[in-house]
Amino acid sequence: xxxxxxxxxxxxxxxxxxxxxxxxxxxxxxxxxxxxxxxxxxxxxxxxxxxxxxxxxxxxxxxxxxxxxxxxxxxxxxxxxxxxxxxxxxxxxxxxxxxxxxxxxxxxxxxxxxxxxxxxxxxxxxxxxxxxxxxxxxxxxxxxxxxxxxxxxxxxxxxxxxxxxxxxxxxxxxxxxxxxxxxxxxxxxxxxxxxxxxxxxxxxxxxxxxxxxxxxxxxxxxxxxxxxxxxxxxxxxxxxxxxxxxxxxxxxx
Amino acid sequence: xxxxxxxxxxxxxxxxxxxxxxxxxxxxxxxxxxxxxxxxxxxxxxxxxxxxxxxxxxxxxxxxxxxxxxxxxxxxxxxxxxxxxxxxxxxxxxxxxxxxxxxxx
Numbered sequence: 001x002x003x004x005x006x007x008x009x010x011x012x013x014x015x016x017x018x019x020x021x022x023x024x025x026x027x028x029x030x031x032x033x034x035x036x037x038x039x040x041x042x043x044x045x046x047x048x049x050x051x052x053x054x055x056x057x058x059x060x061x062x063x064x065x066x067x068x069x070x071x072x073x074x075x076x077x078x079x080x081x082x083x084x085x086x087x088x089x090x091x092x093x094x095x096x097x098x099x100x101x102x103x104x105x106x107x108x109x110x111x112x113x114x115x116x117x118x119x120x121x122x123x124x125x126x127x128x129x130x131x132x133x134x135x136x137x138x139x140x141x142x143x144x145x146x147x148x149x150x151x152x153x154x155x156x157x158x159x160x161x162x163x164x165x166x167x168x169x170x171x172x173x174x175x176x177x178x179x180x181x182x183x184x185x186x187x188x189x190x191x192x193x194x195x196x197x198x199x200x201x202x203x204x205x206x207x208x209x210x211x212x213x214x215x216x217x218x219x220x221x222x223x224x225x226x227x228x229x230x231x232x233x234x235x236x237x238x239x240x241x242x243x244x245x246x247x248x249x250x251x252x253x
Numbered sequence: 254x255x256x257x258x259x260x261x262x263x264x265x266x267x268x269x270x271x272x273x274x275x276x277x278x279x280x281x282x283x284x285x286x287x288x289x290x291x292x293x294x295x296x297x298x299x300x301x302x303x304x305x306x307x308x309x310x311x312x313x314x315x316x317x318x319x320x321x322x323x324x325x326x327x328x329x330x331x332x333x334x335x336x337x338x339x340x341x342x343x344x345x346x347x348x349x350x351x352x353x354x355x356x357x358x
Contacts, residue, residue: 161338164338165338165341165342165345166342166345168310168313168314168317168338168339168342169310169343169345169346171313172306172309172310172312172339172342172343172346173309174313175308175309175313176306176309176310176346179305179309180302180305183301183305233298
């Protein structure tokens with residue numbers, strides 16, 4: 001108990017931002033989070049460029065992966081948003097999906113930082129989606145778009161109440177979209193950190209601690225696998241919710 | 254026994270299917286789509302979504318109420334008015350998640 005201070009688990013320290021790229025990065029507040037975003041973007045471009053370079057009839061693994069990513073998002077856009085409009089928004093959804101996916105997946109590797117585990121980053125992403133959806137809705141329907149907030153077939157007396165509720169519901173998309181991604185990513189990494197600390201602390205106990213330490217290592221191994229699932233699923237959920245919102249904006253009611 | 258000559262064909266197809274799924278040639282492309290449904294159909298995923306939707310609506314409502322109170326100097330009143338509205342909006346969000354799909358969607 002005396003060593004409580006040195007033995008405490010610092011689960012949130014991993015999310016602290018540090019300036020990257022030495023003095024230049026420090027002077028413009030270029031953090032490791034920004035660096036990871038740049039790396040993610042370069043990795044996505046490299047993945048797509050190298051994947052599609054062979055243009056083989058029978059695709060190799062990388063080409064198959066690139067084609068699968070393209071087809072998944074394309075069918076998601078076409079099916080959810082619908083036909084012609086779906087294709088129009090495909091580049092946006094594709095970019096969004098792969099940016100989030102790479103951000104999530106790279107965080108599983110040691111020494112890498114998960115930029116999607118910061119609520120400010122996910123909030124910026126969801127605000128982008130929200131503003132785009134609103135602009136698209138107003139552009140497609142003009143002032144008629146505001147009838148989106150008036151549910152069909154309600155008594156006139158209830159209209160003010162329902163419109164308020166609908167507006168709150170519409171605005172809550174920003175929060176729910178960003179918090180879902182951020183919370184999932186942060187929770188996973190906190191769990192990894194906690195069980196990782198267990199390994200070290202229990203291993204230091206001596207003979208008595210070896211078994212629980214090994215158990216924690218097993219849990220951490222499982223968590224890494226689970227984290228891969230969550231990373232992919234959350235990127236997918238973010239993309240498909242963007243599609244659903246775009247559908248609502250393009251086709252009112 | 255004469256039926257057996259017709260038999261091998263379907264059984265060959267069956268065995269081919271089993272062998273292919275065993276080698277992971279058929280199963281992987283199908284499983285992820287069926288298992289997860291539209292938005293990750295696991296109980297854990299649905300539970301997390303419902304929780305986030307409820308809280309998000311409430312957070313927005315409290316923010317609006319508090320902000321308007323700040324502007325109009327009516328401190329508790331508008332927050333009190335907006336909190337139930339936020340709860341209602343949250344429940345509506347959840348209802349939208351599980352509501353039977355309209356025919357036009």
